[in-house]
Amino acid sequence: MPLDVYLNVAISGLLTGLVYGLMALGLSCIFGVVRIVNFAHGEMMTAAMYIAVVLFQAFGLDPLIAMVPIAAVLFVFGYALQRGVINSFVTRPESTQFLLMIAIAIIIVNALLITFGPDARGVQTSYAYDSYALGPLIVDATKLYAAVAAILVAAALFGFFRFTLTGTAIRACADNHTGALVVGLDVRHLYALTFGLGAACVGAAGSMLVLLVDVTPALGPAYTLLAFIIVITGGLGSMGGALVGGVLIGLTEAIAGLVFTPSAKSMFSFAILVLVLLFRPVGILGRTAR
Amino acid sequence: MTLLSIKGVSKRFRGLTAVDRVDLDVASGEIWGVIGPNGAGKTTLFNMIAGQLSPDAGSIELAGRSIHGLSPDVICRLGIGRTFQLVRPFRGLSVEDNVIVGSLLRHAKVGDARERAHELLRRVDLYAKRGQIAASLTLPDRKRLEVARALATGPKLLLLDEVMAGLRPTEADRMVAALRELNRDTGMTIVLIEHVMRAVMALANQILVLHHGAAIARGRPETVVRLPAVIESYLGTDALA
Amino acid sequence: MRALTRDLSRRSIVLLAALLAVLLALPLVANDYQITVLVLILYLAYVGQAWNIMMGFAGLLSLGHALYVGLAAYLSGLLFKDYGISPWLGLLAAIPLSASAGAMISFLAFRFRVTGVYFAILTIAFAEFARIGFDHLAIVNGSGGLFLPVAQNPRSDLWLLRGPPTMFYYVILAATVVAALLSRALLGSRIGYFWLAIREDEQAARATGIDTFRYKTAAVVISAGVTAFAGVFYAFYYNNLFPEQVFNISRSIELIIGPIIGGLGTLFGPVVGAFLLTGLSELLTGTLAALGFDLPGARQVLYGSCLLLVILVLPGGVWPFLARRLRLDGGRR
Numbered sequence: 106m107p108l109d110v111y112l113n114v115a116i117s118g119l120l121t122g123l124v125y126g127l128m129a130l131g132l133s134c135i136f137g138v139v140r141i142v143n144f145a146h147g148e149m150m151t152a153a154m155y156i157a158v159v160l161f162q163a164f165g166l167d168p169l170i171a172m173v174p175i176a177a178v179l180f181v182f183g184y185a186l187q188r189g190v191i192n193s194f195v196t197r198p199e200s201t202q203f204l205l206m207i208a209i210a211i212i213i214v215n216a217l218l219i220t221f222g223p224d225a226r227g228v229q230t231s232y233a234y235d236s237y238a239l240g241p242l243i244v245d246a247t248k249l250y251a252a253v254a255a256i257l258v259a260a261a262l263f264g265f266f267r268f269t270l271t272g273t274a275i276r277a278c279a280d281n282h283t284g285a286l287v288v289g290l291d292v293r294h295l296y297a298l299t300f301g302l303g304a305a306c307v308g309a310a311g312s313m314l315v316l317l318v319d320v321t322p323a324l325g326p327a328y329t330l331l332a333f334i335i336v337i338t339g340g341l342g343s344m345g346g347a348l349v350g351g352v353l354i355g356l357t358e359a360i361a362g363l364v365f366t367p368s369a370k371s372m373f374s375f376a377i378l379v380l381v382l383l384f385r386p387v388g389i390l391g392r393t394a395r
Numbered sequence: 396m397t398l399l400s401i402k403g404v405s406k407r408f409r410g411l412t413a414v415d416r417v418d419l420d421v422a423s424g425e426i427w428g429v430i431g432p433n434g435a436g437k438t439t440l441f442n443m444i445a446g447q448l449s450p451d452a453g454s455i456e457l458a459g460r461s462i463h464g465l466s467p468d469v470i471c472r473l474g475i476g477r478t479f480q481l482v483r484p485f486r487g488l489s490v491e492d493n494v495i496v497g498s499l500l501r502h503a504k505v506g507d508a509r510e511r512a513h514e515l516l517r518r519v520d521l522y523a524k525r526g527q528i529a530a531s532l533t534l535p536d537r538k539r540l541e542v543a544r545a546l547a548t549g550p551k552l553l554l555l556d557e558v559m560a561g562l563r564p565t566e567a568d569r570m571v572a573a574l575r576e577l578n579r580d581t582g583m584t585i586v587l588i589e590h591v592m593r594a595v596m597a598l599a600n601q602i603l604v605l606h607h608g609a610a611i612a613r614g615r616p617e618t619v620v621r622l623p624a625v626i627e628s629y630l631g632t633d634a635l636a
Numbered sequence: 637m638r639a640l641t642r643d644l645s646r647r648s649i650v651l652l653a654a655l656l657a658v659l660l661a662l663p664l665v666a667n668d669y670q671i672t673v674l675v676l677i678l679y680l681a682y683v684g685q686a687w688n689i690m691m692g693f694a695g696l697l698s699l700g701h702a703l704y705v706g707l708a709a710y711l712s713g714l715l716f717k718d719y720g721i722s723p724w725l726g727l728l729a730a731i732p733l734s735a736s737a738g739a740m741i742s743f744l745a746f747r748f749r750v751t752g753v754y755f756a757i758l759t760i761a762f763a764e765f766a767r768i769g770f771d772h773l774a775i776v777n778g779s780g781g782l783f784l785p786v787a788q789n790p791r792s793d794l795w796l797l798r799g800p801p802t803m804f805y806y807v808i809l810a811a812t813v814v815a816a817l818l819s820r821a822l823l824g825s826r827i828g829y830f831w832l833a834i835r836e837d838e839q840a841a842r843a844t845g846i847d848t849f850r851y852k853t854a855a856v857v858i859s860a861g862v863t864a865f866a867g868v869f870y871a872f873y874y875n876n877l878f879p880e881q882v883f884n885i886s887r888s889i890e891l892i893i894g895p896i897i898g899g900l901g902t903l904f905g906p907v908v909g910a911f912l913l914t915g916l917s918e919l920l921t922g923t924l925a926a927l928g929f930d931l932p933g934a935r936q937v938l939y940g941s942c943l944l945l946v947i948l949v950l951p952g953g954v955w956p957f958l959a960r961r962l963r964l965d966g967g968r969r
Binding site for chain 3: 142190197199200201203204205207208209210211212214215216218219223322326330333337366368369371372375376378379382383384386
Binding site: 445447466467471472483486487488492497500505508548 | 839
């Protein structure tokens with residue numbers, strides 16, 4: 106196959122990977138700070154995708170614009186969930202927390218199934234078939250815009266954590282829970298805020314992804330797994346790692362889909378996951394000590 | 396006969412030297428007390444003997460056989476039983492079952508293991524509470540349980556890590572009496588880390604003093620506690636009163 | 637027998653015997669549909685018990701148990717379809733296959749110290765691997781599905797497991813009883829004690845001389861091997877296998893909800909859980925149908941809600957709560 110086919114596929118994978126990275130970023134935030142393994146992550150994103158579809162079909166609202174209200178809605182959901190339910194679980198064994206999120210995931214997915222049915226729904230924007238030509242490369246407009254949006258949101262998040270007072274406070278909680286309590290930080294609120302932000306990331310990622318992929322309820326578990334693969338590969342708790350992981354997985358899937366059959370592409374992602382879990386569980390950019 | 400032989404054992408954690416070239420020879424039947432200020436490296440030393448940590452340098456031999464770098468369960472099977480500084484009973488299991496887990500190491504049949512467990516529970520005065528769930532026990536009882544569980548594994552050497560901490564004087568005296576009896580009846584070799592000096596003085600025939608990871612003194616209790624270095628680093632002049 | 641009934645109170649033995657009698661007699665009064673529901677309940681109870689060995693006893697969370705079901709189902713199904721080999725003989729091949737898969741996963745996991753949530757994710761990864769892999773496996777017809785030849789006559793053939801639902805009912809009932817007895821025997825044995833110790837505190841267990849690697853692996857292997865029967869049953873009961881369905885993660889999750897709701901680590905937890913869940917879900921679908929709704933996904937929402945409820949309110953599960961109420965517990969766990 107000619108080189109530019111590979112390159113095009115690679116670029117496509119890279120751009121999609123950035124959106125995956127944003128989704129995984131949310132998961133990384135949540136785990137890095139609140140230390141909850143959010144098994145409902147993909148399901149939350151699927152819900153966001155459906156909201157985007159509904160808004161588009163009802164109001165003609167472009168998903169990239171709808172991204173803002175959707176992220177807000179998911180922020181509120183995440184905040185409420187953490188504050189209301191998950192907070193009381195912080196002291197329970199890990200497996201119980203995991204199961205809690207599994208229960209929530211099951212409910213979300215099937216509620217979506219009941220509401221929307223199993224058939225795929227998509228969004229057809231005016232620029233859906235546009236593309237840009239950069240020499241021999243052809244880049245889909247939708248993928249480009251989605252990727253740019255993902256980078257912007259990620260940058261905003263980085264900036265928040267790095268430069269704002271609240272962001273620093275959150276990092277303090279992650280670093281030393283007891284210490285944070287001792288200096289008077291409202292840890293419960295900050296945890297809820299973080300979960301909310303993670304959920305908002307997922308919401309934003311969902312509105313971007315709906316430009317690239319049609320949504321069905323079955324995507325929920327699939328994306329949860331994908332998010333975990335990305336986050337573990339890139340480094341659980343490392344925000345940069347989530348993006349790196351996302352791009353890596355996006356690329357791998359794209360190339361694997363080209364070289365082998367498209368349906369087998371996730372096998373490679375799983376293979377990477379197994380290898381990382383065995384040989385470098387902290388991930389590419391993960392920190393070893395805690 | 397030397398049961399435990401530790402030569403030049405060291406452990407470093409990045410920049411910090413937790414244990415610095417410590418030597419120790421424990422003869423069979425002896426009771427050694429290991430004392431020193433917090434952070435002196437006592438528990439780290441225990442962790443290396445019992446296998447939770449591996450020494451960076453030096454050798455550790457049990458009855459002439461090197462146990463350097465072996466895993467904790469292998470070392471336990473070879474004959475070293477230990478208790479933890481922060482007790483770790485099997486919380487969801489009953490007192491009896493906790494000890495049975497230990498005695499199953501030496502008894503293949505559950506029935507035999509249970510009988511042995513009962514014997515040991517009687518020895519540490521927990522027989523009456525054998526049906527209680529471990530999580531519901533008071534701290535002194537949990538300590539006794541952990542000793543019983545360690546004993547159930549049929550050790551030649553017992554490592555006790557601050558087993559008196561948190562006990563009231565009367566409870567500590569009872570524990571001391573039980574340990575002394577154990578040593579007298581079975582010849583059990585004991586090494587204990589302790590801060591409660593009255594227990595150390597009552598039990599130990601030899602004392603090792605650690606400070607900043609290094610052994611600064613060793614010998615008979617009466618002698619060691621009068622050494623200026625020991626008084627300065629750990630005991631304080633009031634302790635001699 | 638003494639060992640098995642030790643520390644079960646008089647009351648519970650009587651109740652158990654009564655329950656068994658009822659279960660044996662049920663097909664006489666139930667219609668075909670009700671029997672299929674009962675078969676499902678017992679199937680979930682069986683598989684739940686097998687899973688419970690790993691999780692409830694040894695504390696190892698497996699979210700990819702469908703792997704063991706699927707491997708056994710496909711192997712025994714294939715042997716029957718292509719060579720006419722009886723499922724009972726197929727079982728003899730399926731058990732080692734599933735057990736080996738378990739051995740491989742546990743070796744990799746424990747050798748490389750993969751624990752807790754990471755272990756669970758690893759088990760998911762392997763099941764997904766199998767799902768996608770089998771989709772492309774020509775010998776089992778990939779995503780096209782493997783179909784077992786169905787007998788024309790309605791006679792019961794126990795050897796080939798061809799027959800009416802009632803036959804399958806008694807087979808799975810027998811299996812569930814055997815699994816219960818096996819669990820009980822394991823729990824009271826040396827290995828059972830070691831598993832509980834590992835579940836409670838792995839480090840303390842090692843300090844008490846337990847070779848945790850060995851016994852954790854044993855838990856996984858035994859659990860996988862016991863699960864194999866469920867796979868064989870599945871193949872011969874449904875007569876069609878699709879990788880997408882058999883290895884699906886929702887299968888894996890479905891089979892753990894029963895034991896969790898019923899009570900992890902207890903003997904009757906999985907059985908109680910299976911009855912409760914399936915009973916409730918039948919009630920739900922029945923009510924919805926009566927109201928004129930047909931909502932795919934409603935059952936699952938129910939399952940998720942029950943799971944949520946139990947986790948929030950009755951973390952130990954329904955059975956321990958019930959047992960205390962009915963004053964049935966003479967047992968230590």
